[in-house]
Amino acid sequence: MIFTLNDIALLVVVLLAGLVLGMMMSGRGKYKRAWHDEQAAHRQTIKDRDARIAAADARMVEMERRPAVVAPAAVAGTAVAGSAVADSDHGRDDLSRINGIGQTQETVLNEAGYHRYAQIAALNAEQEGAIEARLGLKPGTIAHEDWRQQAHALDTDTSRGGLFGRSATPV
Template identity: 40%
Template sequence: MPAFTTTEWAILFLVLLLGWLLGLISRSGKKWRRLYESERDARAEEQREHEVALSAANARIAELERGRVAPAAAGAPLAGTATSTPDTLDLTHDDLTRIRGIGRSGERRLNAEGIYRYSDLVALTPAQEASLEHKLGADDGYIEQEQWREQAALLDAGRQDEHRARFG
């Protein structure tokens, strides 16, 4: 094996390094460019799909809002029942969790029973109250004990400060 000087080793190393770099550049430049362009195109297509889905959802929301506002604008009175029905439901609801004793799961169960607004709770008769307690699995007298109707009346009237002072 021939003996190399330090300068020859340095030159040999530089030539090998230069060859390796040229090989990488000449062989893989197009490959990485193609991969980048395909990834960029896929991302652009995904963004277009999201924009189409978003515009369709916004159009559906606008359609539902127009349908909700039309009966109210016509002056059609809502039925005076204690619970909302699909015919009288205006797709908005009050935050029933503001009432002490009602959490998120309780609100979902009340919604399943057709109670969406504070006025629905205020309008409950004692018989409906007892039936609701039974359906919710609550103890007898729980609604009266937690004063749901009183709390709902305050919140329905927009007296949040008084509600906060009395019920926390």
């Protein structure tokens, strides 16, 4: 019987695969114990992750129950700051509808106590500067992008509830 080079290569591959499988199955359960240990470690990691998520959820619920804290440097001594805390319990406007405000900037504005379009529309120059510094914007960006006018238009708009800012058409 004559073996070709392909037959010899296939035989070597099969013998090596058998050797590797044999080594894995032997070892008096060493690899099986290692596998079970790895499974136990994975289960513990999953439990730890779930516990961290539950703790984070509990912290979020607790933070949502507390009244909003207004940063003194951003809105010190303004009448809008007091109304920001009062309005935070009654809901929030989607400030990201204002051109130039993204989701992260909206979050920062909410943390600063700005939740309503009326609050943005009532900003003065000092407050604009403080907000621009807090958001990391160039000075004059709020005035250039005309946030106050956009906020005023959105505040007076009665069709805010529709999809993509469109009013619902009666059927």
